[in-house]
Amino acid sequence: MTLALDIRLKRVSKVYREGDLVTGLIVIQCKNEVRHGGIFLALDGDVNLQLSARSVGIFEAFYNSVKPISLISYSLEVSKPGKLSAGVTEIPFEFPLKVSANKKLYETYHGVFVNIQYMLRCEVKKGMLAKDTVKTAEFIVEYKEHAEAAVKKPVEFTITPDSLSNVKDKSRIPSFKVRGKIDSTCCCITKPFTGELVIEECDMPIKSVELQLVRVETCGCAEGYAKDATEVQNIQIGEGDVMRGLPFPIHMVFPRLFTCPTLVTANFKVEFEVNIVVIFNDDHLITENFPIKLTRF
């Protein structure tokens, strides 16, 4: 007795905003008539917090705070127990994406220690003996139009041996001067991160110039917290010994799902930073860090 269950969202992009109707079809395909003990559909939005291995010890005390935080939860019985005729059965559904006044739907985000996920879960009950058939489908939540918009905050910077911190032996540093401009440290998440970099001078041949996108996830509450910075992606923007004095573009597209607008809540924070890394031929590298703020618009 086979039964194929599928949830098809009406929007191909699967992107919804608060207040939208999540509409779609439950598609059940079976070869012959099937009895079932009811069909249920649930919509859940949760924030899952995880503790990194090194933080676990400290945080056992605040065990509470790592419990998933539910943002939205609906469930409905689509069908009473009964029979499904052979062939394809399509059951349309519709959820309003609404939350109570004091709650907010955060944007979908897949991180390392913080995950914000919205799922549709459809269950066809099969009685006591058989296993229920379950199908889940993720949909993506984005902020509505009037969410915070990016304010242009251009930054110009110069990196020289003098501007470096944590250098032990200054004599071993080649002489260099890297000048750059970031169009804005407050970025709309759908637009690329842009800017320009010039290697004005540099004694040592350069091996590579890279942009590192780093997420900084903070879990915890007023009592204590764990902050972890991990790499989202690393994008090379200069390959080999880049021409001196010729500006070359800084350009990076924010990956979907793995980034979200900078989020600061009482229990967790998701923030982003960009590192500009210049790697010399001898594998020494210099890094300049730029905390950035991401917004939906």
Added chain:
Amino acid sequence: MATYMWKSRDRSYEQERAKLQCHTQEVLEKHPLRPMIVTGDIGKSSRSERASEGSSGIITPQHDSERVFDPLSLAVENEDPLDPLSQFLHEQDGTLPQSKKARNCNKTILGHGTRSSATGKSSDKSSSLMEPWSSRRQSILARFTTSEKLSMITSFLAGGDKVVVKAATSTVDKVKHRLEQLDDFEEGSIREMLNLSQQEYTSRIQQLNTALTQAWSDDQRVKALKIAIQCAKLLVDTSVLNFYPSKFVLVTDILDNFGDLVYERLFRKAEYSPSPRVGKPIELPLDFTPEIVPESAKETARNWFFKVSSIRELLPRFYLEAAILKSYNFISLEELSAAVKRLTGMIRGFGNPLVATYARCYLCRVAISILPMEQQYLLPNLFDFLRIFPQLKSPDVREEVSKQKMEWSEYLTLYTPALDWILECIASCSQLSQLLSEISPFGHNALVLNSLMAAFRPNDVAERALELVELMKEFEETGFPLHVLYRTLGLCLLLADPPLDQRRMKKELNAFLGDVIRRMTPGRAYEAHYHELHVILDRILSYDKDFNLLFSVENFLPYLDLFQKESVRVEACKAIIEAFLKGQKSVTPDPLIVNTLLAICKNMHDSLNALSMEDERRHMSGLINGFLCSVSYGRDFEQQLNFYCDARAAFSSLDPVMSQLVQLVNRLAVETHIIMKGNHSRKTASFVRACAAFCFITIPSMRNIFAQLSLYLLSGQVALLNQCWGQADACLKGAISLIPFVPKFLEQDGKRKSTEHLLLSILSQLTSTLLLFPDNPDQGVLSLLRGLLTIIDSYTWDINQDTKTLFHLHTLAIVAAYSQESYIYHIPGVDSNDVMYGHNETFLKELESLGTSILSQILDYLKELGNRHLYKRQSQLCLTLIQQILVHGDVNHPPLHKLTLNLWSLAQKHGRADTSSLMAIKRKVMSPENHHLASLALLLQIKV
């Protein structure tokens, strides 16, 4: 047989002519060769043919000295539209005028990417001028090769066909080898393949390409993407510089393939509903716009770009996005042009200038096929190249080049294929002058200039040739080989002429030749460079149609002197004359041309010796004759004659040239005659005598007796026409006295052939001519004819042929012609014997006795044939004699009447007579027109 008296028949030529006239005309008009001979628009339309039929029908040879008619060459010159072969050719290439530029022909529609049907949109007007990538592809692969070992890092090639199965010597190696083998089983393990030869490398890349296509069709799109990424990564490696352009070609093939796969899939997925009412979605039209693409397809396309934009490394990220650039068509056109712009900027991050330049080439190539109309991205790419150009001279690059033992100039030429392409793209949409001014702020760049000249239309380049040369002068120190630049410019100039005034051209050419001479002279350097020198000469000749200008170049003749080796010099001379004959459309009196060419011809002529091949002589004679024919001083005939004298002095060892000269001088004499309308003044009389003398002197210097004979004859006729009796007489005497020396046999195509038939025809002409000649009062009646007969008698004839008797038969005819009251033809102003003797009895008697003696000789010969039992020949001769008698003799004269009947029976005596000849004679006799033969009509019976 008794002696028969000869009696000539009196004839009225006037009447006979009137009877014949209509026939002649008809025949002439229907002559099949006629349209070939008539000048003018041949075969253009039937109208012209009709028009010529309407005219008199008699062809008057035009005395245009420049034209020597050859029906064959005429057909070629006129490009006869009726010629089926040439017509076919026209149809084939459609545009004949263009075929001049082979280059243009090559530039066909940009054929790249025809795999995907939707790309049809991309091949359009602006790119139609460009040479397709596919054709360059091959030349790059052929040009940039290496014998160095290559390496490749990949995880997608099966380990089974590993190349490096070297005999593992040490145990460490063995262990390592086994471990490697273990690794191979794990899919996706990255291996570095070392020591690949170029061929192996190429086949590996081919394998990757098939692997990619395979993965794609297996729905393993991520794997396909990974393969493409790995391939793109190969382009980072410049460890074998010389192979880089070829590697670029190979790798971009894969990327193109990948791009097409992505595009095709999206295209198939992107079905849309043209109107809300029609439910069923249909396939996108080929020229779709992003607006009608359904959201789902857009989303998929976007996903591809997201995926690509997260590729860590710069180079693969760039190449992959460029490869799937076309798929922006599904999203939006604005994003597409923005992406091209962004990618242009992205290349600035490439540290290695070679890698960067090829990346630009790829970008331009992809972009021009997608966005043929929009070309703002092209120039920034060029400018960025100019900006990074100093990077080429960075110590790093220099070190790399020297490490690979490469010449610096060789390294620079690695850039040319990429730059050529970029500039070709630019050339299709911009002006040269504008571009030149736009790139000038970046400083002069030899590499770019070289590609620029190659890319732009030769006409444009030629227009600015001088400016470009000025630019090149400044490049001395850049390291790019200057000769390459000059060569590229030269190639353009071959196809298009620079706008130089003639005087300047001359100066430049002179300077150039002077330079060549200066470089070639020391140490007889020219000996090693004859070929090159000859090529230079060829170029000059093919370019320069103005020979006056060419010969006035001071260094031209000294340049020719460089050709010291005789055979080479002769070839050079031939080339010059050939070019002259080809280029010179009209006759010339130009003394410079004439003298120079005379010298050149003489030079060529003097190289002949006893060992020269017959073909060689013939070829040279042809050339020299062509030259002689193209010299004309117009009405200055004396000058012309002087020229011919010089020519005679110069070319004495070539018979055909001598004969041509005699012909030309005779023509000169005839022209004088025509101009004076037959009445010479004292001056012209002496001039034509000089002409006759020229001929008379020239002819004996020839070797070919037959040519001499016919020229004597011709000259004699011409001299007579011009009333130079003495000279005419001398010519004929000359001819007659030459007869004993006529060789019995000639070698022809390796076979010995009897000359008697040739001799006979000349003799016939000679005797016919004699009719015009008045007797020299000092030498008795018909002294020339008698002299001729004496010589004929003493000539040793072949006993197997009847030539002598045939000649005697002709003589009978001439005797009959002499006996007429008024001769059949005259030369105006020349009194022939009819006027001289006034049908005098004595003269007639003299003729009769001559005729009788000839007749008896013939009869003797017939008898002799009978004795030798050669009945067939005897019968034939009998019949010929009968015919001759019927035409020229008076058959009503009893002895002749009797003779005819006797001959008739003799002819049939042995049953060897030719029936058709008998019938012909019979018919003739019976014909009512020939009523004077009526007496014979009943007597001539054919025996059965």
